[in-house]
Amino acid sequence: xxxxxxxxxxxxxxxxxxxxxxxxxxxxxxxxxxxxxxxxxxxxxxxxxxxxxxxxxxxxxxxxxxxxxxxxxxxxxxxxxxxxxxxxxxxxxxxxxxxxxxxxxxxxxxxxxxxxxxxxxxxxxxxxxxxxxxxxxxxxxxxxxxxxxxxxxxxxxxxxxxxxxxxxxxxxxxxxxxxxxxxxxxxxxxxxxxxxxxxxxxxxxxxxxxxxxxxxxxxxxxxxxxxxxxxxxxxxxxxxxxxxxxxxxxxxxxxxxxxxxxxxxxxxxxxxxxxxxxxxxxxxxxxxxxxxxxxxxxxxxxxxxxxxxxxxxxxxxxxxxxxxxxxxxxxxxxxxxxxxxxxxxxxxxxxxxxxxxxxxxxxxxxxxxxxxxxxxxxxxxxxxxxxxxxxxxxxxxxxxxxxxxxxxxxxxxxxxxxxxxxxxxxxxxx
Numbered sequence: 001x002x003x004x005x006x007x008x009x010x011x012x013x014x015x016x017x018x019x020x021x022x023x024x025x026x027x028x029x030x031x032x033x034x035x036x037x038x039x040x041x042x043x044x045x046x047x048x049x050x051x052x053x054x055x056x057x058x059x060x061x062x063x064x065x066x067x068x069x070x071x072x073x074x075x076x077x078x079x080x081x082x083x084x085x086x087x088x089x090x091x092x093x094x095x096x097x098x099x100x101x102x103x104x105x106x107x108x109x110x111x112x113x114x115x116x117x118x119x120x121x122x123x124x125x126x127x128x129x130x131x132x133x134x135x136x137x138x139x140x141x142x143x144x145x146x147x148x149x150x151x152x153x154x155x156x157x158x159x160x161x162x163x164x165x166x167x168x169x170x171x172x173x174x175x176x177x178x179x180x181x182x183x184x185x186x187x188x189x190x191x192x193x194x195x196x197x198x199x200x201x202x203x204x205x206x207x208x209x210x211x212x213x214x215x216x217x218x219x220x221x222x223x224x225x226x227x228x229x230x231x232x233x234x235x236x237x238x239x240x241x242x243x244x245x246x247x248x249x250x251x252x253x254x255x256x257x258x259x260x261x262x263x264x265x266x267x268x269x270x271x272x273x274x275x276x277x278x279x280x281x282x283x284x285x286x287x288x289x290x291x292x293x294x295x296x297x298x299x300x301x302x303x304x305x306x307x308x309x310x311x312x313x314x315x316x317x318x319x320x321x322x323x324x325x326x327x328x329x330x331x332x333x334x335x336x337x338x339x340x341x342x343x344x345x346x347x348x349x350x351x352x353x354x355x356x357x358x359x360x361x362x363x364x365x366x367x368x369x370x371x372x373x374x375x376x377x378x379x380x381x382x383x384x385x386x387x388x389x390x391x392x393x394x395x396x397x398x399x400x401x402x403x404x405x406x407x408x409x410x411x412x413x414x415x416x417x418x419x420x421x422x423x424x425x426x427x428x429x430x
Contacts, residue, residue: 031128044126064099069095072091074091090278101263132410141203141214152193234335355390
């Protein structure tokens with residue numbers, strides 16, 4: 001091999017590598033744009049706005065009530081309405097401040113903070129569900145386009161079969177029944193193509209609702225959907241589920257409600273400072289007065305006030321704990337059901353792959369018989385139609401497996417260290 005050939009080959013390889021790198025970078029940038037659109041979806045923003053609201057309320061819970069300015073008159077005689085006839089008569093100005101107990105305010109703030117974490121978790125879960133829905137629509141769009149192409153090919157083959165049968169008919173063959181069957185099969189294909197078109201329009205509309213446009217590349221799918229059929233399992237010891245995490249956060253919120261109920265037994269305070277101005281007269285000097293007062297509440301009516309509230313908080317804690325236990329059992333069942341469906345789809349894929357290999361041999365044999373002149377073209381075309389029908393079923397089963405995988409993983413809480421879904425890859429960075 002001469003030097004020029006080596007240079008040409010090296011240039012070609014370098015060009016392919018550069019194209020691959022540019023294509024990968026463009027895909028990553030496009031994915032980031034779509035993920036940003038999903039993060040701005042109204043169903044996600046709804047939870048984020050609720051989080052911002054309770055975060056603001058958390059800060060407000062630690063503050064004191066507004067002070068009150070006190071202005072008034074004291075000991076004014078009704079008959080003269082004079083300020084210098086009577087010694088105790090005075091003009092009053094002052095300030096009053098209520099001071100709720102500190103433990104109650106801190107407990108209220110802690111509850112709001114906990115609710116903020118709950119709403120953030122709800123927002124993250126909603127985002128992951130939207131991301132799964134986005135992937136599912138891409139899978140269905142890819143499947144739909146493939147099925148449309150297969151049915152177009154089948155329709156073309158049926159026309160070829162019909163032409164071959166007409167030739168047999170002209171030669172005196174009795175093929176009227178087969179021609180009628182072909183008409184029915186071709187009508188079924190046209191009906192299926194119409195349904196596929198309607199489904200494609202619905203899928204594209206859903207993608208536009210999610211990210212504003214219809215993506216052109218299925219390479220946007222995460223690696224666990226693009227790679228081979230690796231098992232994806234849920235291990236409760238290492239992988240958290242959003243529904244269970246949300247239920248646990250609701251338990252924490254309920255525990256804060258009990259802390260608030262306990263704080264209600266603590267005293268509340270108030271302070272009041274008054275300045276009293278007196279007028280002088282011929283009979284006395286108008287010296288001004290100053291008074292300072294403090295008050296403290298006592299839980300005198302706790303038996304019908306604070307105690308029932310604390311009992312209610314205890315009952316609420318028990319109810320959400322039962323709800324947590326039920327959530328764990330429900331999601332264990334749901335994921336087991338999804339796992340079983342995925343395993344069934346995987347087994348069906350293996351079976352169809354085996355059948356496809358056998359059918360490929362049948363098609364080759366039919367071609368050899370036709371080429372050797374031992375049979376007509378129609379059996380070859382019929383075998384190819386069966387081959388396409390099997391391919392159609394295989395595509396549908398693979399698509400089902402991918403859809404079930406996307407649904408399965410959407411409930412997993414990402415690893416905080418990498419913020420990626422377990423068993424995922426580079427495309428899982430959300």
